[in-house]
Amino acid sequence: MADLPRLISAPIKVLLLEDEITCGTVVRNVLAAQGFEVRWIQHGTELLSTAEHYKPAMVVVDNVPGQSCTESCRELRANPHTASLPIIVYSSTAEENDIQKCLEQGADDYVLKSYSPSLLGTKIILLCRRFRRVRPHNGPNYLKIGDLQIDVFQSIVYSSSGQIALSPSELEILMLLALRSGKCVSRAELIATLPSRGSAKSSRVIDVFIVRLRKKLLATTVLIEAVRRQGYRLITRV
Incomplete structure (x- = not known):
């Protein structure tokens, strides 16, 4: 592991859920060599409580x-305490x-074990x-459309019904739509927000995120409207 380059100067806390001893050991050692701080658990019953108390920057899960x-x-x-955590499925x-x-169901990325x-x-x-890019240092602190308010600095979304829990990918897509409120955002621009933007499946993945967002915005006064053969736009309900 010593020949692996360190990817970061300050440790990033990662919570790993993996029951296979060999795989878990390799992943933990590789990530540690790259500079990550890893908490490894092997049982699904430990996931929520560990995530709440360990407060990781990232959660990696396997079946x-x-x-x-x-x-x-x-x-x-x-869970409101873990709803905004970035999640990678490693399977x-x-x-x-x-x-x-x-x-x-909320994963932000999917990495196959066949890769290193x-x-x-x-x-x-x-x-x-x-995730950090959705919290810019410059620009507005809040974005508002209808009864929806996005706290850009805290990465929190509110409506008249209360806080809406979004994943990092959902939040980034919603912010892009909100910044261009009422105007069409092309599929290409939305795909560019995805971690696997080079995949041929990226276009279909965008549709998955849009479906998730639409469900979470049902109780608000805004909706995501499809623009035929172009993309999507965020508008207020009539």
């Missing part, structure tokens, strides 16, 4: 006995249907950078 990746994602997104399952289900574990470290860095 474990009694709890699938989709269930882990759903559990994290349903050996390459089926498109399984990948889509994970994204629908060092790629996972790069993905973590990229996702953390994307």
